[in-house]
Amino acid sequence: MRVFYSRVSSNDGSQNPERQLQKLKGFDYVFTDYCSGSIPLLERAKGSQIKKLIDDGKLSHLEIHSIDRLGRTTLDVLGIWDDLTKRGITIVCRNPNIRNIDDNGRVDKFSELMMSILSTMSQFERNLIRERQMEGIKIRKEKGLYSGRRIGTMDTTAGLLEKERSKMILKYLNKQYSYNEIARIVPCSRTTITKIKKAKEALQISKCN
Numbered sequence: 706m707r708v709f710y711s712r713v714s715s716n717d718g719s720q721n722p723e724r725q726l727q728k729l730k731g732f733d734y735v736f737t738d739y740c741s742g743s744i745p746l747l748e749r750a751k752g753s754q755i756k757k758l759i760d761d762g763k764l765s766h767l768e769i770h771s772i773d774r775l776g777r778t779t780l781d782v783l784g785i786w787d788d789l790t791k792r793g794i795t796i797v798c799r800n801p802n803i804r805n806i807d808d809n810g811r812v813d814k815f816s817e818l819m820m821s822i823l824s825t826m827s828q829f830e831r832n833l834i835r836e837r838q839m840e841g842i843k844i845r846k847e848k849g850l851y852s853g854r855r856i857g858t859m860d861t862t863a864g865l866l867e868k869e870r871s872k873m874i875l876k877y878l879n880k881q882y883s884y885n886e887i888a889r890i891v892p893c894s895r896t897t898i899t900k901i902k903k904a905k906e907a908l909q910i911s912k913c914n
Contacts, residue, residue, distance in 0.1 A: 768797040
């Protein structure tokens with residue numbers, strides 16, 4: 706099935722999706738979400754319908770007006786792009802004009818290069834954030850304000866599950882996402898997902914005892 710997807714930030718009339726909804730002949734579905742771009746694509750009202758088509762093996766073509774419709778952050782966009790490409794689902798973006806799979810069923814080399822550049826930029830951003838964190842720690846150490854974690858201490862089970870990333874992992878586990886899907890969306894390792902799952906189970910057991 707061929708789907709055209711658009712998103713605008715509100716449904717109060719201040720933003721109009723008409724600019725995105727052009728040349729729609731030949732699509733089986735046209736979906737428009739009215740929500741913040743911070744909500745992951747497949748968790749949005751219409752995005753969840755796209756997920757069902759994906760899970761049922763019915764989606765073959767997803768078209769969008771601009772690349773940021775897939776997610777707010779570079780990581781969000783790359784995660785969706787990579788996942789659908791591996792599933793053999795064609796993504797066509799009109800602005801910029803790129804697609805993941807060409808008419809011959811092969812990965813489009815130009816688009817692959819573009820996404821590679823995005824991935825490099827994303828890694829660069831993460832490295833900058835890490836460097837700033839380390840610089841901040843160094844300054845605080847010099848001022849005697851940073852003590853760090855005490856030797857031998859570790860997160861409690863409850864504390865671990867309260868972390869934002871842990872909450873996201875548990876949310877996707879509850880929605881029956883696979884480990885590979887969660888690892889791409891969050892992102893994190895399969896080991897981390899297993900750790901969070903076991904921590905949740907241990908906490909539930911302790912509450913029952």
